Each structure stands twice: as C-alpha cells, then as structure tokens.
Amino acid sequence: MTIGAMLGDILESLFKKPVTERYPFERKATPERLRGKLYWEPEKCSGCQLCVKDCPANAIELIVLDKVAKRFVMRYNPDRCTFCGECVESCRFDCLGLSSEDWELAALNRDSFEVFFGKDEDVETLMAQIASQYPGNTKE
Ligand code: SF4
Numbered sequence: 001m002t003i004g005a006m007l008g009d010i011l012e013s014l015f016k017k018p019v020t021e022r023y024p025f026e027r028k029a030t031p032e033r034l035r036g037k038l039y040w041e042p043e044k045c046s047g048c049q050l051c052v053k054d055c056p057a058n059a060i061e062l063i064v065l066d067k068v069a070k071r072f073v074m075r076y077n078p079d080r081c082t083f084c085g086e087c088v089e090s091c092r093f094d095c096l097g098l099s100s101e102d103w104e105l106a107a108l109n110r111d112s113f114e115v116f117f118g119k120d121e122d123v124e125t126l127m128a129q130i131a132s133q134y135p136g137n138t139k140e
C-alpha cells in the first residue's frame, strides 16, 4: 500500500463511525435459540437421572434428598458444560432448558462455576448436610 493510499484510509476512517460494538455498554438482543446457562424446573423432575447419564461433559449431578417426596437438587458446573443441549433433549418432562438471556458466564473466581438448582428449602438442606460433613467448606 502506498503512503498516499494509507493517508487516504486514515483520513476516511477519522470521519467514519466505528464498526465495533461498544459491548458491554451497548447490547444487541440475543437470538432466541442461543444456548446459554442451563436452567432446571425441579417441580417437574421425576428423578430418572437420564439427563445426568446423557451429559457428555459430566456437568450435572442430581442429588437425591428424598426420592419418594421428589426432593432433588441439581448441581451444575457451567465451566464443564459444552452447551450441547443433550440433557434438554433427553428429559421427557421438559425440566431443562438453555437460557437465551443468561449467557454471560465469565467470572473472576471458581465459586460461580458450581451452581445448585432446586427449591430453596432443598438447597438449604443440602448445604446444611455439606456443612456438617465438611466443616469449614460451606457454600453460600
Ligand atoms: S448442555 Fe450438554 S454439557 Fe451442558 S449439562 Fe447439558 S448435556 Fe451436559
């Protein structure tokens, strides 16, 4: 490229709007089918464990508190998840989905990569069990 052509490009770009997006200050709507963070609806879950067996990344675990009363907690590790959607396909009760809105998963510490889904009382019960088994290693 000649100096003249280069100067022309520089002058032209001085008066053009930037083509880059000013993320995170400006955001575009995400596509409806974007595969973001997993969500789980515990009320619908039968405890069949199909989603866990079919997950190729070992990113989910169904913790059974009381099978008869259908008290389950799901541990989800977003850092292992490949967002393949296999668990969503496997579930016959439509308990699982990949959010198109919750997708900004970067974090500065590893704690946010271990998520416990479930009814509040069930998650609290599990946290109390963990705290009693591993004092000093409690999850918030
Ligand atoms: S989306 Fe894929 S990798 Fe992520 S939890 Fe489901 S099956 Fe596992």
Ligand code: SF4
Pocket: 044, 045, 046, 047, 048, 049, 050, 051, 052, 062, 090, 091, 092, 093, 094, 095, 096
């Ligand atoms: S496949 Fe569905 S019903 Fe079965 S354990 Fe997973 S979330 Fe629950």
